[in-house]
Amino acid sequence: MIIHNLDKTNSILNQFISEIRDINIQKDSMRFRRNIERIGEILSYELSRELHFQDQEVQTPLGVKKVPLVSDQLVLCSVLRAGLPLHQGILNYFDHIENAFISAYRLHKTPEIFEIKVEYLATPALNGKILILADPMLATGSSLVSVYDILKKIGTPSQVHLVSVIAAKEGIDYISKHFPDNTHLWVATVDDKLNSKGYIVPGLGDAGDLAFGNKL
Ligand SMILES: O=P(O)(O)OC[C@H]1O[C@H](OP(=O)(O)OP(=O)(O)O)[C@H](O)[C@@H]1O
Ligand SMILES: O=c1cc[nH]c(=O)[nH]1
Numbered sequence: 001m002i003i004h005n006l007d008k009t010n011s012i013l014n015q016f017i018s019e020i021r022d023i024n025i026q027k028d029s030m031r032f033r034r035n036i037e038r039i040g041e042i043l044s045y046e047l048s049r050e051l052h053f054q055d056q057e058v059q060t061p062l063g064v065k066k067v068p069l070v071s072d073q074l075v076l077c078s079v080l081r082a083g084l085p086l087h088q089g090i091l092n093y094f095d096h097i098e099n100a101f102i103s104a105y106r107l108h109k110t111p112e113i114f115e116i117k118v119e120y121l122a123t124p125a126l127n128g129k130i131l132i133l134a135d136p137m138l139a140t141g142s143s144l145v146s147v148y149d150i151l152k153k154i155g156t157p158s159q160v161h162l163v164s165v166i167a168a169k170e171g172i173d174y175i176s177k178h179f180p181d182n183t184h185l186w187v188a189t190v191d192d193k194l195n196s197k198g199y200i201v202p203g204l205g206d207a208g209d210l211a212f213g214n215k216l
């Protein structure tokens, strides 16, 4: 797996990451969603450098200019619920991308032991296309691996790009073993630890709840 951790370079991205982590600022759920969306836009720009480009002629009022434009067929699949604002951010940059949605949630047997349930999928064909799989939190990595196991049954993408906001080192190690070697991971920042409940520490808390409210 090829890992692109954007926190290696200081940029305005730091501001958005610090706001989604901040226990006071993150209470403003509209700002939380919008910050995740903005991070999705920045990750999209970075990811776009790894895509394939072909020259296209553009007619201006004064002449013709050859411009290299993205030539890949792209599918963006986001993991519900927390993936929704990240999905919107990526969609803001890739106007013509096809869209897929998949659900994943933790079904707890005890506070510490859970399995991932995937119950919903809506996707276009994936064969030969570039799959961008988006989920803001990469904690244990079990959600991403579970959804990829389902998506693989639909078709074989030519390449996978994973987009995440905060990842734990442990989760990165786990998914590296389950995705093809040429998979790219685009992540805004990486934290060292998981707690006993599989939450990223310091992380930000529960991204789905912060974006959309507490669930039962
Ligand atoms: O790497 P993992 O250990 O699998 O954890 C990460 C998952 O947890 C969050 O979803 P959650 O289960 O909280 O669902 P939600 O989006 O509905 O809140 C997040 O959006 C990931 O899907
Ligand atoms: O830290 C975590 C782990 C899983 N899901 C979240 O929203 N946050």
Ligand SMILES: [Mg+2]
Binding pocket: 082, 206, 207, 208, 209
């Ligand atoms: Mg959640």
